Amino acid sequence: MSHTPIDIYLRPTCPFCYRAEKLLKKKGLQYRVLDVTGDDALFAEMVERAKGGRTVPQIFAGDRHLGGCDELMALEAAGELDAIVHSAA
Numbered sequence: 873m874s875h876t877p878i879d880i881y882l883r884p885t886c887p888f889c890y891r892a893e894k895l896l897k898k899k900g901l902q903y904r905v906l907d908v909t910g911d912d913a914l915f916a917e918m919v920e921r922a923k924g925g926r927t928v929p930q931i932f933a934g935d936r937h938l939g940g941c942d943e944l945m946a947l948e949a950a951g952e953l954d955a956i957v958h959s960a961a
């Protein structure tokens with residue numbers, strides 16, 4: 873099923889990133905991985921899109937900033953994630 877494009881900025885060594893990716897995978901969602909390791913330009917892009925957020929992961933559904941791992945888990949626990957990713961970008 874198609875859904876709003878999801879971007880996840882991460883570092884592969886980060887346990888919060890692993891947890892967030894695991895949830896996206898479990899839900900069968902497609903997502904684009906943006907590895908900021910050693911990439912200052914990509915990191916700066918992430919911080920700008922995340923309105924100053926400097927920790928990884930930072931997760932987006934279309935233009936909407938979902939937050940980090942904790943926020944993603946909270947959206948899922950509240951039953952809100954499906955509606956967000958299946959609404960227009």
Ligand SMILES: N[C@@H](CCC(=O)N[C@@H](CS)C(=O)NCC(=O)O)C(=O)O
Nearest residue numbers: 886887888927928929940941942943
């Ligand atoms: N509450 C955040 C925690 C994320 C976090 O602490 N990530 C670590 C890497 S595992 C990080 O980016 N640390 C760098 C820093 O704090 O500047 C979340 O759920 O995403």
